[in-house]
Amino acid sequence: MSDAIAAWRQSADCFDAVYAQVGDDDWAKASGTGEWTVQDLADHVLFWQASIGGIFGASVAPEDGWPAIKQALSGALDVPSVLEGMIEGGPMNGMPKHAALGLGVTDVLLHSWDLGQAIGVDVTFPDAAIVAVRMGLSQMPEEMLRSPTMFASEIPVPEEASDQEKLLGFAGRQP
Numbered sequence: 001m002s003d004a005i006a007a008w009r010q011s012a013d014c015f016d017a018v019y020a021q022v023g024d025d026d027w028a029k030a031s032g033t034g035e036w037t038v039q040d041l042a043d044h045v046l047f048w049q050a051s052i053g054g055i056f057g058a059s060v061a062p063e064d065g066w067p068a069i070k071q072a073l074s075g076a077l078d079v080p081s082v083l084e085g086m087i088e089g090g091p092m093n094g095m096p097k098h099a100a101l102g103l104g105v106t107d108v109l110l111h112s113w114d115l116g117q118a119i120g121v122d123v124t125f126p127d128a129a130i131v132a133v134r135m136g137l138s139q140m141p142e143e144m145l146r147s148p149t150m151f152a153s154e155i156p157v158p159e160e161a162s163d164q165e166k167l168l169g170f171a172g173r174q175p
Helices: 003-019 038-055 066-076 097-119 127-138 163-170
Strands: none
Touching: 003 038, 003 066, 003 097, 003 127, 038 066, 038 097, 097 127, 127 163
């Protein structure tokens, strides 16, 4: 299994643990990500994870819910050659499939933390996922990384900060 697939599975498990703790009264809370509510944040993650799943042959839609999306995408990632080649069609046309999975890892991992912050749950990222996301983000052009639809400016953290805190600061979040 590739490191990217392992990182996605670990990140999805992280999101799963937080998502399972969202209570009925939490959905309307502010998420801390712009003007989004917790529901908006969850809908965003479900949309993008289902979309990425479609790239790899998972037949799943956002309205199927997180458990179905996670299961379908995880199953699609069991195919040995799934990360080979380029995406054909859609908004990610021409992107290497492995890069799309990298975006999926980043999205589900960082939004695990966002969701946890919104509902008052501590989130600890898996070490391998931290490494994968940091490596992927560091390869993005600055103008893309810091665009309005991606990440805010980096937030400085102390040198002795944990790897998770350093990643969060890099991604424009206050650890």
